[in-house]
Amino acid sequence: MTVWDRPEPPRPVPLDRERIVAAAVALADEGGLEAVSLRKVAARLHAGPMRLYRYISTKEELFDLMVDEVHAEILPEERPGDWREALRLHAHRTRRAALRHEWLADLLGGRPSLGPNALAVTEAALSALDGLADLDTVLRAVETVNAYCTGAIRREVAGLRAERATGLSKRDWQRAAGPHVTRMLATGRFPALARAVHDGTEVDAETSFAVGLDWVLDAVAARLARPEV
Template sequence: MTVWDRPEPPPRPVPLDRERIVAAAVALADEGGLEAVTVRKVAARLNAGPMRLYGYLSTKEELFDLMLDEVQAEILPREPPRDWREALRVLAHRTRQAALRHEWLADLLGGRPALGPNGLAVTEATLAALDGLADVDTVMRAAETVSAYSIGAIRREIAHLRAERATGLSERDWQRDRGPHVTSMLATGRFPALSRAVHDGTDVDAGTSFATGLDWVLDAVAARLTLPAE
């Protein structure tokens, strides 16, 4: 039985329900990451005893499930685009935006399927955008491919943001600090492809990089959807 299937216990003198518990946990995670979220800390923020929370959830993993589902509500657009490509693009960009607001989301994306109502709604919106354009297996692989790109790119971006905070160096400052080492290594001639990328490549921001890569993935999906049946 999942956490969503179990009824909540009756209220007591200190008002408590899953909605309040999840809101407190999300606030803690926004402030300090998932490592800042414990049942004891959530209970303290709600002025309740820790044991009371176990009437609403059994484990910290269930709390993470509830938190993930809460934030996934931010991913669903109010008006789903009719075109499949735009629908998948919007979902991917909204997932990235949610992760930038709640960096801990990157740590929970890509695990086991999200079974909460909002998580299921995101999955439904993704599959519905492709429904009828190909056989169900092709649709599933297409959805998985877009998801794999989005999650990987989002995690990479969040990792860079965390590194900046940990070192106190922006990406550009870090590159400038490591510049002499990189220059000396490239001068050996052992890395010609990397040298061309460093000297001739265009530096773009994370949002542009994400959008470009996503368009390329959607191009590949479009090619598979239009292949004639064998």
């Protein structure tokens, strides 16, 4: 039985899952997933840890509930009429949610989220493509967009964490690493990389995400145009 199928203790009681999950999300926003435990959540709520076990059996269940809570922020308020805009909106809302709650990046891409909000997000993505191709093509298209989002978000969040851990901004790190990179490129062993470093255009994370997403959606559009291939 999943945590969503298990009924809460009868009221009136001073706790409920909504308050527990809100406290857990706040702790994770402040200190990451390592800051979350049933004991710490109980302390935040001024309750004994054993009382939380009436609502949640394990920390993994708590994480499941936290992920579903954030999916409420991803779910679009209105469904766009165009499939491409629907998947683009889904991707950007997922990225923004992960930047507000960086710990989400650590939990994306694992087991499917089965909470009501996560299921509604998946329903919105699948229904945007409904009728445009056979079911397997639709499933692979949504999986492809989700895989791109997960990888791009994890990379961006990892960069933000590295900046905080080292105290160096991306520009500071580039300056510090510059002499080493210059020496390596001067060997002539990395001509393609040298061209990228010297002649490539650097863009910010949001632009990089948007451009990459458009390329993925272009590929999905091509596949939808010839689903038999």
